[in-house]
Amino acid sequence: MSFIATPQTMHFTEALPLQSGASIRDYHLAYETYGTLNADRSNAVLVCHALNASHHVAGVYEGQDKSEGWWDNMIGPGKSVDTDRFFVIGVNNLGSCFGSTGPMHVHPDTGEVYGADFPVVTVEDWVNAQARLLDRLGIPQLAAVLGGSLGGMQALSWTLQYPERMRYAVVVASAPNLTAENIAFNEVARRAIVTDPDFHGGHFYRHGVVPKRGLRIARMIGHITYLSDDVMNEKFGRSLRAPTLPASRGSLPPEGADPARGGPAPDLRDYLYSTQDIEFQIESYLRYQGDKFSDYFDANTYLLITRALDYFDPARAHGGNLTRALASARAKFLLVSFTTDWRFSPARSREIVKALLDNRRGVSYAEIDAPHGHDAFLLDDARYMGVMRSYFDSIHEELQP
């Protein structure tokens, strides 16, 4: 049982200029904080979230079962990022669907729900919005900015946009930009949503519908890319869905199943010889994940966030030269990657390491041999957690007078 977290909201009236040239005003940011800000305001750690996460990073909500924050395994009292030492801030990004101003909120100029008219936001825009939140919280400099995946891109961007505002940057399972293949996956997901007849050009709210079919498929393809081939084979293999099991149980193969042989229960049955029924466990699992996701995630948010991923490329303004792009960074870095992560592969993290070395910046790099693919950054692994804990221990030591 973790500690109780309480979400808060900060309202901002002043317009935030966006990279696109547009701006957004009268917006609010949902955030949570854990631990206590020390007297000299030096122990704050900002946690940036990835695609489908939020400001609810750690702890649980009062009276809500299974409401642990998405990085609750790493952040909390006595954990790797120890909230007895650090003042940890989680903030929901603009355009998200978990509390901060997003496409389902009302546009102050028109009085209508934003929908597809929500301005395109970038990683840089998010960082600017987060910086304003820190201003309001009275935090001049972070002890560290921390993020995984898209959150790692924000952490990296922080060191370039506000080089003096953090001592350390911890960038996990991230990349200096997306590869063509990565953009391609995002585009398939977007097309699934946009071509859903219930999407209505992004204004589905006024029609009282949700493009769930598109969202489901977007999530299914996303989910495939977050896992590794090995872990999928280990979890599901060629197991057939046991017909006796209810659909909601379909997320895992039966106890004691031998994935290579299809598992004991499905062994008892023949193929269904159907093209549309769920035959294999992996299908059942993906459909379950898709259904769950389409119940809570906003379609416009999915488009916005995947676009922010696509656009992020700090080297672009420097002729593609990442070394020159990172020349302005002053923070000391820890980079972590996972060997089986093919969506944000170790090679991409090493590019960042190299650019930092070229600039003679402080950097450590851990390449964790974990089987879980991109998802590994959210999971418990003794080596991963050990490195994170030790690194934050040394940050804490440096903060001592």
Add this chain to the structure above:
Amino acid sequence: MTETVAMQALARLVPPGSRVLDLGCGDGAMLDYLQRERGCTGYGVEIADANVLACVQRGVQVLQLNLEEGLAMFGDNSFDVVLQIDTLQHLHNAETMLRETARVGRTGVVAFPNFAHWPNRLSILRGRMPVTRRLPYQWYDTPNIRVGTYKDFEVLATKNSLRILESFGLEGGEEVRWLPNARAGTAVFHFERA
């Protein structure tokens, strides 16, 4: 070979304030020592998880990389000193890595077990591969895949156009300058590109 005396003998080859790259840095003890005692900065390179963790724990910057994949990440002359302490003998691409060491560092320091140390010779004379405190492994189960001698390294250095600035043996933490090829368990070379 992390004995403090030996470490001090090697640290003497690293000028104070140097920017150091330590290839195969182990638990980071050497870099830690150089940072504290000689005001150096730098990074260690390690592949073993436990060593990477140990480095982070002692505040040594470490990069988890496989040296068999080369040093492409590091620019020419980007370090004052590149260390290879008890690393060379574990590498398949030992010669390439020696050249890479000389490319990346203004100077290089290599230390490795000297196979021509007299107890080893004696063991061979008796017809058996040596198993000693310095070479504690059986021949069929050793990480030391490159067994060479003090003299062999002189030849390899010449072949790769390296100028030896200083060389000596280490035995029991003491420097061995007289007949090091026979009298020292460890060979130490400090070199630069000729």
